Amino acid sequence: MIKNKKAKWIVRILLLVGTAISLYFVPWLLVKAWILPLPDTVQEQMDEAIGHGFDGMIVYIDQKDKEPSFYAAGWKNKEKKIPANPHSLFKIASISKLYHVAAITKLVDDGRLSLDKTLVDYLPELDGRIENADEITLRLMIQHRSGIPNFTDAPGFWESPTETYEEGLALILDQPANFEPGEDYEYCNTNYLLLNKIMDEELGYDNFKFIQKEILSPLQLNHTYSSLDAVNVDDVMSGYHVGYPHDLKTNDYGMHATAQDVGKFVKALNEGTLFNEREQKIYPYEYEHSGWVPGYQSFARYDKELEAVVVLFYSTTDPDLYNWNLSEIVNNRVIKILKEE
Template identity: 50%
Template sequence: MKKSISISLPTIPSIALAYVMVLLSGCALGLRPLPNTVEEQLKDAVDHGMDGVIVCVNRPGEIQLYAAGWKNREDQIPADPNALFKIASISKLYIAAATILLISEEKLSLDQTLGELIPEVEGKIEYANEITLKMMIQHRSGLLDYSFEPEVAGESFVDHLSFAARIYDKPAVFKPNKKYGYSNSNYLLIGEILDRTLGYSHHKYIREEILEPLGLKNTYNVPSEVDMQKVMSGYLKSGGSDLRDLEFPLPGGSMIATAEDVSIFLRALIDGTLFSPDEQAIYTSVYPYEHTGWLPGYTSIARYHSEMDAVVVQFVSTSGKEIYWLRLKSVYKRTIRILKNKTEI
């Protein structure tokens, strides 16, 4: 006699209701009277359930830092605007920049294929001989996102390919270059490609060619480089303990930095400080000058606003389901409105 397995999943009405509730909450936050200052806005965000918030505003010749809430909720340590933070997928901007530098040095080409660069994946990853490095940088490869695939025996944070085995022998999401589809697998494999091209860790290359020339002393490639006590604590919206010590050392999500360092990097990426004109043109053709980040307990936004000539970085030490982003984006948008109002005065 076969046993039946009953899995309790949220019904469509319950999912829809949850979405509507968060949407209404986000709208309510957006419709509240706009405070006069960034400090007031961040305090309001904390009052509405965000554990800690840091904002950095980088204008030419001026960097302003703001913080509200907690650096560590359990010990009641106030938020520190200079605290280190897990920047998650903002890390992809640094890997993209490093890749462009190696292309400029003619050590890589945008047209090289995944199968050419990592022969071991031929026959294991669909379309490996059609997926180009450019497609991977741009998230147009069709690669499955390993984040949503089950673990496999022998996978290791240290060995990129053992971790990439999560997506082996599975159909692609779409044919290469047919559309955009964000996948962390792209940057996991680009990290492996960079290591093979260099003959040493791309972390060392990023430090020597990007971080040190820009004077970014508060930016780290992986958690093992950091005194984790200096890192802001992170929490889930649903509750639970501090997630600060939960390591994530994979390429494209591993970096830790201060908001000020991220703002300096992003401005340098945009204004020609980091790249030659030719390198700038290549970068502009393949990747944006902004990013968001998400890890359990950590959410972040880093963008340039040309109308103010300002890079604005927001760190929030709380994460939730995808629809929680509505609230995070609302806080960011309101902060931008406050800054614009001040600029116009």
């Protein structure tokens, strides 16, 4: 959720930006990025990506039997001409869903939650307010198969982003379902708005404290934080949106972490050290993820062939999602470089 009120008018401007020129050139720039000869090193690929228009980039690689590698290119803060730092904090956006599902898994193992209980079982006040609430289980919400409308898709959402659970929920109450529970898949942030509320209600406190105790501390993830309020803003990498001239790092979009902390978490998730044997069987979600908020694109990948975690952060977004498609091309090229080394 966006807590900084300044973000409301910033995002309003961001979402209005977009020109016919950018639409004309996007496909050709993507083709160019795809067909260029593959560089010999990850650093060369990152420098090339900066040349494609990204302001800053961080890559962290942890491959079996090798020391972790840290890379940076471009700017941490382009106004102050501060070079990118691979240890900077970054807004990880929807990568945070992996942490939330890990916490739910531990609560299920403790008998405090059940993946097969329904939304009405935990939030009875939503009976009749969210269609099929008596059939939608926690498992379906985790896996984006609930059919609940996505509150961030509500008309006008980005002109005036919500700041609280109640405000976000109000955007989808009494709306028809997008599909019957379990009958389809649709990525939906409302699922996680509700799951976070359910965890908070069960715990009696903010679920990030549980994440801190049960996940971050055991893994010694000392550079992962709940929000901008918990960090020194000077430690955060600047973020930029095409067409908007100012730094977006002071807007609060949720969890912040270093690439190394994200990498350690994803490694533990994929290699089984995050969970006990029961929890490994319970875990119902993905093992890698990506995230997007204005100014920040984040990718946490695990390549089984390489037995490697690769975390990639990009500090530039745009209204047409050209930079998202471009980053996916760069991601694949980084993996290819690693496989050819």
